[in-house]
Amino acid sequence: MTVVLLSPSNTEEYICSQNINLFINAECKELSTQGAKGRYLKLISNVPEKEALKVCLCEDNYQGWLPLSSIKYLQPAKEKYQKKTVFREYIAQKIPAIINFCLQAHQVSNYYLWGGTVAPNYDCSGLIQSAFASEGIWLPRDSYQQEDFCQKINREELEKGDLIFFGVQKVTHVALYLGNNQYIHSSGKDMGNNGIGINHLTDDLDQVSGNYYRELWSYGKVMQSL
Known part of the structure; x- marks a missing residue:
């Protein structure tokens, strides 16, 4: 079983250092959503399937599959994403x-x-x-x-x-x-x-x-x- 090692994050969250693509499934053939530079995400699992990891965008809890080739664009978040409620x-x-x-x-x-x-x-x-x-x-x-x-x-x-x-x-x-x-x-x-x-x-x-x-x-x- 392959375990993907990222730079450790004390918050267990990461920030996108550039725009990334997330896909509907682990085959990464159909786009599900994108994560703009600066968005927060967290891993659902650090065990990949078919060269992809399942992740969740913190701001809207949207899940998708991140290609392992894009892991290099994740930087440890020094602080957890803070939800800001506005009316x-x-x-x-x-x-x-x-x-x-x-x-x-x-x-x-x-x-x-x-x-x-x-x-x-x-x-x-x-x-x-x-x-x-x-x-x-x-x-x-x-x-x-x-x-x-x-x-x-x-x-x-x-x-x-x-x-x-x-x-x-x-x-x-x-x-x-x-x-x-x-x-x-x-x-x-x-x-x-x-x-x-x-x-x-x-x-x-x-x-x-x-x-x-x-x-x-x-x-x-x-x-x-x-």
Whole structure:
């Protein structure tokens, strides 16, 4: 049995010294999520399977498989990750910056990347999580988790910075409301923009807006951080 030796960490946590990829399984063929430089993680086991270790990102408790080739990018954390809970008053003040994060990401050449949470290529929930995290507001990783995390609101209550969720039998997509009946999101090739784009809460302006309008699921307001 192979045991992977890392530099010892008194906190049992590590910090990413550069962006890393985490995968759905130990074969490391399908991206699950990414860990941006500076994120904290901990090992679930130091016994590898198929040249990968199972790890957990500390900020959102998201698990994935880290290739052994990426272990060199883990540095021992001198202090444990400290959860910072923030509430709606703080979040409301940060909405302009969160929107600007998405608009700036939109200006850079990008494409839709399943599992992407690191610039320039995001998936839908990765863009949302990264935008809020840029202002110290941590949301769950996946769109259906983000929907559960939000306070449900009606369409008439939508304000800038609220989240819009889409799906058929369950939530599968999320966007950030910009106001004026517009939202920004990272969408795939099949029914979206293959990257970050701005669309409308209507079915009669463009094909992508129409595709998602037919799958409107719910609306939510972020009330606190993880």
